[in-house]
Amino acid sequence: MAxxxxxxxxxxxxxxxxxxxxxxxxxxxxxxxxxxxKMLKVPxxxxxxxxxxxxxxxxxxxxxxxxxxxxxxxxxxEGEDAVEGCRSTIGATxxxxxxxxxxxxxxxxxxGRNLVHGSDSPGSGEREVALWFTPAELYPRDHDQKxxxxxx
Ligand code: IDP
Ligand code: MG
Numbered sequence: 313m314a315x316x317x318x319x320x321x322x323x324x325x326x327x328x329x330x331x332x333x334x335x336x337x338x339x340x341x342x343x344x345x346x347x348x349x350k351m352l353k354v355p356x357x358x359x360x361x362x363x364x365x366x367x368x369x370x371x372x373x374x375x376x377x378x379x380x381x382x383x384x385x386x387x388x389x390e391g392e393d394a395v396e397g398c399r400s401t402i403g404a405t406x407x408x409x410x411x412x413x414x415x416x417x418x419x420x421x422x423x424g425r426n427l428v429h430g431s432d433s434p435g436s437g438e439r440e441v442a443l444w445f446t447p448a449e450l451y452p453r454d455h456d457q458k459x460x461x462x463x464x
Contacts, residue, residue: 320388
């Protein structure tokens with residue numbers, strides 16, 4: 313187990329549908345800690361840097377529009393194996409294939425409106441946290457509480 317940070321985005325459809333509270337609650341209930349949280353209208357430059365790995369793909373322009381067209385909520389979530397844990401809570405990229413009980417499996421219908429982003433590796437987590445949040449915007453918890461949240 314490793315203590316990790318992951319970037320979570322409640323995308324435009326999650327905000328528009330009033331699902332932000334429901335989504336955040338699922339990470340909190342699993343024992344993860346929120347150490348950064350903000351609502352913003354995403355600049356195109358930030359969206360393109362965030363999704364740089366998908367540049368050139370057919371869905372890229374639509375993806376940038378999806379993420380920049382309306383306000384989103386961005387979070388930093390921390391905890392033991394937070395990257396994998398949050399990805400499993402989010403579910404598969406295509407909501408139709410996502411397991412019931414996951415966010416996308418419970419609330420999503422189409423891959424182009426899949427509600428949430430979560431970093432896909434610890435390296436991506438660190439890169440994305442630095443891209444989206446300044447150190448002054450982060451409030452890391454005292455992780456002494458960790459021993460009460462997980463056991464080795
Ligand atoms: P992930 O969000 O599960 O990590 P990625 O493959 O990294 O999935 O794709 C990033 C985002 O791009 C997806 O969450 C989804 O919003 C969008 N996307 C991926 N594939 C497609 C597609 O085939 N059509 C439309 N949008 C897509
Ligand atoms: Mg991805």
